[in-house]
Every structure is written in structure tokens, then in C-alpha cells.
Amino acid sequence: MQTLLILGGGTAGTMAANKLRRELDPDAWSVTVIDKSETHLYQPGLLFVPFGVYEPERLTRPGRDVLDGGIELIVAEVAEVEPNKDRVLLADGRPVAYDVLIVATGTAPRPAETPGLDGPLWYRDAFDFYTLEGATALRDRLATWDGGRLVVFLAESVFKCPVAPLEFAFLADSFFEARGIRDRVEITYVTPLSGAFTKPKAGAFLGGLMDEKGIAVVPDFYAERVDAERKTLVAYDEREVPFDLLVAVPVNMGADLVGASGMGDADDLNYVPTDRHTLRSRDHDNVFVIGDATNLPTSKAGSVAHFEAEILTENVLHWIAGEPLAAEFDGHANCFIETGHGKAALIDFNYDTEPLPGDFPLPVLGPMRLLKETRTNHLGKLAFEWIYWHRLLSGKPLPVSTEMSMLGKRLDAAPA
């Protein structure tokens, strides 16, 4: 009996496990998932928790329930991988051997990486919304907050779900308007990049939204620290942004076990060097990497993991059969952007093609519209919750091709 071992039971790990369990001979291969939590979290729903749209309980299910029956789930902390011995050591010292390893350990916010952020202000006047705990604490704070300076702050430029902080700012605008206190709230969006939007076509379509909604953008701001006493962000170039309420996207890092195993890239972010087309680890032939754990130059997002799962499944099967890896990942990502007031935009892009306007997935018929605010797009985002639990995690086909398609996209569209 040979062992396929998957580290991480999040979106990426669950999809990979379910797909490969179906493809592999049950008499020859066991499939095991190790995750530190027994709960699976629907991360796209986190955005809706602070505004009271989704209850926190709605976002979680037992991890066991989203894995096929033929998959073993071990709930345990992993201390490290020993890739040269083809085994993993659990925190309690138990070894787990593998023939093929899939690293799907994701990325997580690390507020402690920004001095002053993870101090007395944390979960009092400074929050993240990328954890159930943070999103719920922020909901309670927002419910009674009667206005002031709300600052949405990006600590770094590479983080999970890159459109989420934009969506947060847009939804906050709607939220305060609905509460009748929009005129008492200043919303400021602070980013280390040159603007809230940096891609030409997406920027042209969405850029006006910030002005329209009265959200100020502070670009090129790289925070050195948070001055907790003065409730002020301080940048390396001495600029300051004061706040009453801080919604932070902290520095994101991959799992500690990646660093502890010496499998991270040359710097300290714990992302695994991965072949951008085959999704195999660059250092170990029987190790594959999927989702936010990779160091690939594409977005860290569930849609990316979904498209990667197809490619990874094919290549793991090639490797097991002793064939050359054939499948090629193109960096495809596809994301809804909630823009507030019951509307959303949609973007579809890959390594080489920026988000373009058009219709999705079919020309003219759509029903989704790319880079355009529509109610249908918003309904699509809400419908996605059911699709996630019932179709996506089980690895069943969706009406979206793995490779990005130019079908329905308009290259020559003049900015609206």
C-alpha cells in the first residue's frame, strides 16, 4: 500500500484530496489529510461577517464532512517535513511516511510582524477580518461604532485574496450609509502599492469607485510600525496616518512548518518554491504544492487553487505512472469583487493577461459581466457559497475552464 499525504485541509488540500482519491486505485493507494483543526472554514464568507450579513457559525463545517469516505483525516499539528526521508513528523513526535506529498498549508495573517499592531489595540481598535475571531470581534465593534476615521491598511503587497480589502472598503461605505452615519465616517485606504488599482484596464473601470464612494487612497505607504498610543500608522518615510478604527491586512506568511523543514524560499515568508507550470516542488520530485503555500506569481485565492487542483491531479498521476509531467498551469484566477449596494464586479485573468472587460463565461449570454458592476455578479457571489460546499470542494466539474479563455473578453474596450 502506498501513501499519498496531504498537509492542510483547507480549500486547496480538500479539493486535491477528493480529486486524487477518485483517481487512485483504493487497493494500491491510501490518501491521508493532516490538518491542525477539525473545522473547515468557508473563507470567502469572512468578508460578510463584520457587517452582520453572515453569522460566524454559517462559515464552518467539520472537515471530516467535506472529505470523501475513503480519505483518512488526522487532526494534529505538524512539526516538520523531512523531505529527504519521505516522512512528516507530527508535533507529538509521531512520524507519518509518504510516497507522494502535497503541501497545501496555505498562508495566514501575522499581525506580530508589524510592531505595535499586535499590542494593546488588537481586537479593541485594530482588527483583521481574515480570521473568524477577527471578523467576529470587528462585527461587534462596528455595531456600536458611531463614526470617526476608519482606515483599511495593507501591511504588504502579497497577501491572501487581494481584492478583499477593496471589497471591505466598498461594503463599509454601504454599511455606514444604511446606518445613517456615513457623513460621520472618513474611510481611508492605505496601500504600499502605487494605488488601489494598478492594472490599466481594471483601474480604468474600478478606479472611479473610490472617488464615487468618497474613499481616500494613500498610496506608496509602507508601514514601519503602529504607534498604539497615538493611534497612528507610521511609514518608513516618516509619513503618518491617524485612525480611530484600523482594519488591517497584516503581513501574510506561509506555515511555520515550511520554514522549519527548510522548504521555504530564500527569504522568510515560508512559501515553497514551486514550478509555475507543473506545480511540483522545485527541490523534491515527489512533492507537489497547491494553493496559497506556493511562491507562484499569481494571486493567493481559492479560484487559483481550484484551477491548480486540475493540473496538480493530472501531474501527480503522471508522476505515479512514471510519465513526464504534462499538464501546464497558466496562473488562472477568477474573483468576484463586491462593490456595495447589492452589486459586484467580476475579474478573470492569468499570469500573462490582465483582467479585461467582457462577458463570462459565455460571450453575450454571460450571465456575468467582467469589470462591470451588476446585480447578477453579486447574486453570483452569494450563490458561490452553495457551489463551494457542494461542488467545488468535492472536485466536481464547474462550468469554468481550467485554462483562462479569451472567449467573451474585449481587448479593445474603451474605459467606461
Added chain:
Amino acid sequence: MQIQSAIDLTTLDVDSEGYLTDATQWTPEIAREIARDAGIELTDKHVEVLQFLRERHFEGTPLTIRRVGKSGVVTIKEFYGLFPGGPLKVSSRIAGIPKPASCV
């Protein structure tokens, strides 16, 4: 869009913001020229940073200010001193690699 190098009259492909669209057209002389336009005289330290950025770019690793700060080449404070006014943006342009961007 194309511009002509004042030094050796080679033609360079650049985007509307002056970033090279083909990183392989880059030479240290071109870097000097782009830097001078930005009011920066390149020192050995600048060049070391540019080389680090180019290496990372060709490896396909997304660059962040934090990564430069952990590179062992410069601290973040020094990085700001070398390339004032948005160090990653300015240094990427001089290194002939794309502007740091978000997905939208």
C-alpha cells in the same frame, strides 16, 4: 511605445510609465540612464539591489519591500535612502523589471 537610448541609440520598449516591457533589453548603462532621469546617481550599493531584484524577477518570485529588507543587501531604511519616493516602484523601473502591481 518605444524610446531611444541617448547613450548607444538602441531602441527600448517601454510602457506608458517608462517601465521596460522586455526585461532582457536591460543593461547596466540603460539603468544609469533611467536612474539619472529619476535624479539618482547609481552607486555600487544601488547596483547590488538592482541585481537582487532582477534575480528574483527571473525566478518568478513576487517582490515585496519586506523581501528586499530581508535580502541581506540593504535594510528597508537604506532602501528608502537609495530610491526615495516609493523605493520598490523606483528601483523596479531602474532594474528593467515590471512595476509592482496588484491583480486589479
